[in-house]
Amino acid sequence: MAVALTMAQMKLAVLRHAFRGQRGQTAGVGAVLGVLLAAGTVYLAFAGPDLLAAGYAVWLLGWVLGPVFMGGGDETLRPEYFSLLGLPPRRLAAGLLAAAFVGVAPLVSLSALLGLLVAGARLGVANALVAVPAMVLQLAVFVLLSKVSVALVGLAVRSRVGAIASGLLNGAILAALGQIWVFFWAFGQTGVPAAVWYLPSGWALLAVRGDWWALAALAVLVLLLLGAWAALLGRRAGATRPSGRGRRPITAATAHGAVVAKELRTWSRDLVRNHQMTFALSYGVCFAASPLILGWNGMLPFAGPIFIVMAAAMASNLYGTDGTALWLTLMTPGTPDVRGRQLAWLSAQAPVAVVLTVAFTAFSGGPWPLVLALLPALLGGAAGLVPLVSVYALVPGTDPHRRAGNPLRTSEDDGGLTGLAYLMLALVPVTGAPAALAAIRYGWAGVAVGAGTGVLCYWGFGLLAERRLRTHGPELLDTMRTGRKARTTVKSRFDQLSTTRRTIAWWCFGFGAIPLVPQGVIAAVFVADGMLRHTWFLATYMPPGLRYPVAGAFAALGLAMYGTGVWIVRPRPAR
Incomplete structure (x- = not known):
């Protein structure tokens, strides 16, 4: 317990000094987007339990796949920092797990898990009480699955065969998620698949709804994942080794x-x-x-x-x-x-x-x-x-x-x-x-x-x-x-903007690509190719006379957002 508390305090101290300047602004924008997603997830508790289970499945996939695709996840405290302390693997894993709960992403995910409390309160007092430990265990499952998946891919990338195999697998998984509508349509699935209830992301909701075994299953899964992560930490020592096989020497005339x-x-x-x-x-x-x-x-x-x-x-x-x-x-x-x-x-x-x-x-x-x-x-x-x-x-x-x-x-x-x-x-x-x-x-x-x-x-x-x-x-x-x-001249000018103008510029630069590229350019290509009623591309759902105008309007909106951002941060002539 002392090791876990110390590591959590270390993580908090590091983050307190790290979220400054541009990194702090980026974290702030990410936190705002995360809170919006969490609020939408909590709203699903009022829309129906099936939708809430599907929402938590998406959060689970985000925790598992996101760090694999975007740089290996949060490692503010690395296991290598504590290699000379002689901590047993399980104790080290428990301490790092406690530190992993400190951060923006776990806090946002915990906010999304408040949907369990809402779902339990609508069923009764006992269900609401079960929702509290279920939230904690579900968050622990999210974090541990993320750590285990990153550790497994990290081990795979140490060899050429493993690097290629993990790349092929991860690409196929992300592509399948991007085209999930194809699989729903192919299997005649018009609503939420029943399988989302049996994923680890749905066990907490099952426990809240009265299946008490699911709460015990979550606890057992946490222990198993903690043991797996401890074992993987023991195999983590050593850096990535490139292939050392003989190659022809590099020769170049220029x-x-x-x-x-x-x-x-x-x-x-x-x-x-x-x-x-x-x-x-x-x-x-x-x-x-x-x-x-x-x-x-x-x-x-x-x-x-x-x-x-x-x-x-x-x-x-x-x-x-x-x-x-x-x-x-x-x-x-x-x-x-x-x-x-x-x-x-x-x-x-x-x-x-x-x-x-x-x-x-x-x-x-x-x-x-x-x-x-x-x-x-x-x-x-x-x-x-x-x-x-x-x-x-x-x-x-x-x-x-x-x-x-x-x-x-x-x-x-x-x-x-x-x-x-x-x-x-x-x-x-x-x-x-x-x-x-x-x-x-x-x-x-x-x-x-x-x-x-x-x-x-x-x-x-x-x-x-x-x-x-x-x-x-x-x-x-x-x-x-x-x-x-x-610090560059552009950055200095950006820092001198008022909070309102800086926020508007961030939103214009950050989200201008959404109306410009997918809803504008790509939607126009789909319309020209006869691909109608395609996922979230609004122009493909419009009547024939409005398809190209809607795509053009979105493209103009995206360009206007970028233009507004440039206009806000442009250098002003000295008075």
Whole structure:
């Protein structure tokens, strides 16, 4: 008990000093969104028990899959910090579990679990009393399942076979969740599946409704997960080891060729990059192939473009993952580092994207102009945005040789990595929008537009990244070394804004992509392709005369939000 209390106090002290500046603002925005989701979950307690059980299943999936995809989860207190204390594994696991309950995510999840108390109060006093321990046990199950899943994937990523296998599995799971409507439709499921009651996320609700065995089952599951986590902590020692098999030496006649060779060697040896690439491949294929269950192959041609977008999101912190090795680039001025990284990224991703696109489009019979227009546009846009976003919004990463027992943990700032990934998911499709619209309107002419925009994005964004690296290289290296971002002129202007204007700017930049990309650009593509009444794309549900206007209005709204954000933070002339 003393160890657990001490670790919880340590975690609280660290967080009290960590949530400041930009990191504090990011945590605040995440907390607000989490509270809104928690409030919606509590509302489901009034809508019906089936919906509440489904809501808790979604929370469970978020706890299990979220940390795996976004940097290995919260490790403010790492097990390695206590390796010299000689604590038994179970005692260490119990202490780390107590510390894991301290934070924004557990507090938000506990707020969502108040729905159990509401459901119990509607049934009677005894049911409400059972809801209190059920809430605590259910939260413990969420946290422990998250820890165990991250530990298992971390062990898998230590070998090449494990890294590839876990990437394929995780990509398939996330794609299935994104296309869950396909499985509901295929199996004739019009309501909430009965299986959600028997998932661990539904046991607390079963206990509240009178199945008292579920409360005991939750307690047993907590003990089992705690034992499994303790065993995994014992196997965590040791860092990720790259493949040491003999390779041909790197030979290059030019500096550009040396950068390309170095990056390609990194792509082949870094197990985290292997995991990320196979994850993007699995996600793109499974997401596009899921509608085959319904006998519809219309999404198959877009497996390649989806893979490109996801692969770019995985590489959004390209310079950050190198750690302090950036000093090698800065000490050799004139080296075409950005261009070399661009070419290496294309060399690793483009062949896979081309094979996926051509093979699946030939299998489904088209639409050839649209996919062939999107392919070069997205490849060029992604190859330009990957280094650009990395140098402009760099998240300090852990040096590869210093990664702890959790190889997925490539940075201390989970929120920053998540934000970069979402930013890339929004920006890369925008680079393909002109080509898609031209192909829809003019057919094969869109291919020329896609090739032109791809080349322009590749060259232009790469040029901007080169200039940024040349003019702000020392600041970026200092950010890598210290973990603190240097205060720039833009950031200073942002900090000088009033609270209201700063909040409006955050919301505009954070949520402008939702009306612009999915409800605007993608919805217009779906309408043009005849994909009507498609999931949450509002334009596909409109009457024929309103479909394109609604998509256009959403796109205009997204652009207006971004424009408003830029207008708020723009520099003001001195009076």
